[in-house]
Amino acid sequence: MIRFEHVTKQYGDNVILNDLNFEIEEGKFVILIGPSGCGKTTTLKMINRLIDPNSGRIYIDDKDINTIDKPALRRSIGYVIQQIGLFPNMTVAQNISVVPRLLKYPKEKCDQIVHELLEMVNMPYEQYAHKYPSEMSGGQQQRIGVLRALAASPPIVLMDEPFGALDPMTRTVLQEEVKKLQRKLNKTIIFVTHDMEEAISLADVIIFMDKGEIAQIASPEEMLRNPANDLIRSFLGKHIHDNNETLTISSFLRTNIFKVGADRGILECTELMALHGVDTLLVTDSDDRYLGTVSIEEINEHSHEKLDSIAPLVRRVMPEASITDEAKACFDKLLVKGGNYVVVLNPDQTIAGIVTRSSMARALASAVWGD
Numbered sequence: 001m002i003r004f005e006h007v008t009k010q011y012g013d014n015v016i017l018n019d020l021n022f023e024i025e026e027g028k029f030v031i032l033i034g035p036s037g038c039g040k041t042t043t044l045k046m047i048n049r050l051i052d053p054n055s056g057r058i059y060i061d062d063k064d065i066n067t068i069d070k071p072a073l074r075r076s077i078g079y080v081i082q083q084i085g086l087f088p089n090m091t092v093a094q095n096i097s098v099v100p101r102l103l104k105y106p107k108e109k110c111d112q113i114v115h116e117l118l119e120m121v122n123m124p125y126e127q128y129a130h131k132y133p134s135e136m137s138g139g140q141q142q143r144i145g146v147l148r149a150l151a152a153s154p155p156i157v158l159m160d161e162p163f164g165a166l167d168p169m170t171r172t173v174l175q176e177e178v179k180k181l182q183r184k185l186n187k188t189i190i191f192v193t194h195d196m197e198e199a200i201s202l203a204d205v206i207i208f209m210d211k212g213e214i215a216q217i218a219s220p221e222e223m224l225r226n227p228a229n230d231l232i233r234s235f236l237g238k239h240i241h242d243n244n245e246t247l248t249i250s251s252f253l254r255t256n257i258f259k260v261g262a263d264r265g266i267l268e269c270t271e272l273m274a275l276h277g278v279d280t281l282l283v284t285d286s287d288d289r290y291l292g293t294v295s296i297e298e299i300n301e302h303s304h305e306k307l308d309s310i311a312p313l314v315r316r317v318m319p320e321a322s323i324t325d326e327a328k329a330c331f332d333k334l335l336v337k338g339g340n341y342v343v344v345l346n347p348d349q350t351i352a353g354i355v356t357r358s359s360m361a362r363a364l365a366s367a368v369w370g371d
């Protein structure tokens with residue numbers, strides 16, 4: 001448990017944090033959110049004593065953190081920052097085991113930790129352990145940053161906008177991974193973001209800060225139902241209306257779709273189309289990831305060529321949406337852009353389903369008139 005009591009911080013005459021009081025229960029995923037400059041990073045850095053308050057006290061498990069030796073305190077708290085902060089001249093394995101080595105764990109134990117953690121995020125040891133940060137993508141580096149923070153199994157992990165610099169897809173995947181790790185390892189995580197989407201999907205508790213004060217502490221549901229002020233309401237924005245009877249993409253999704261591998265023959269696909277009365281087929285690669293569609297027009301146009309498979313005819317032209325998008329995104333694509341259907345993808349690029357005009361109309365009809 002972490003407790004702030006009357007914590008105040010000022011730089012000169014500038015009051016950065018004004019009399020913060022709150023408590024965080026063990027094992028919770030807590031999001032600190034608020035406008036830029038409201039004091040989120042400052043609050044976080046006080047927990048591992050990178051910054052000391054001017055007045056007030058902070059307790060971890062009822063122990064005043066001022067009475068804990070600083071290095072010992074920091075080793076018991078994992079820390080992930082936005083700029084990743086991997087050591088560039090150390091391999092992945094060395095980066096992950098920094099703290100365990102500081103703690104003088106035997107070498108076998110360090111190796112075992114590296115193995116186990118890499119396995120948890122599906123990065124095979126053989127493939128990644130000996131790579132240097134510069135040999136990996138931003139998302140992979142950030143995964144290692146998260147693993148490093150977990151390596152000595154600290155009960156508390158602080159994360160300061162860890163995924164802010166990543167593209168939305170990688171971000172969604174890492175959010176899911178962190179949430180899974182947190183549940184599995186039962187950590188207390190304090191996670192800073194200014195993205196409400198991220199907050200709602202991850203948090204057990206959201207602490208909303210504004211100008212160095214706490215504006216509201218609540219679960220995502222409570223906050224959605226009862227935002228304490230207009231600023232919070234505007235941060236919640238579109239989510240508020242979505243609150244009760246949400247029409248998400250999944251309400252419209254047709255999931256019984258047929259898809260074919262790109263290695264299938266032309267004739268086979270033409271037959272499939274005729275059999276199912278469709279004029280396009282969804283095409284996937286050997287890992288079941290979406291590649292595009294092949295249409296009967298395209299097949300006709302190339303009928304004089306001797307093609308071994310449909311691979312050269314696959315086009316990525318259908319409108320696409322992510323399963324995490326709002327339903328409205330799909331409407332716009334179908335109605336405004338006039339597509340036949342929207343291909344809805346999972347974060348790992350596999351096909352979640354499609355939204356057609358008729359599946360959308362049916363779902364809307366049942367929302368309006370009931371089943």
Ligand SMILES: Nc1ncnc2c1ncn2[C@@H]1O[C@H](COP(=O)(O)OP(=O)(O)OP(=O)(O)O)[C@@H](O)[C@H]1O
Binds near residue numbers: 011016036039042
């Ligand atoms: N060392 C410092 N000296 C003076 N002022 C500082 C110092 N560090 C931070 N501040 C000020 O304290 C306030 C809070 O900063 P903090 O970094 O905690 O904000 P934040 O909520 O994390 O913002 P962001 O979302 O932009 O990261 C800001 O107004 C900042 O300018």
Ligand SMILES: [Mg+2]
Binds near residue numbers: 040041042
């Ligand atoms: Mg910050």
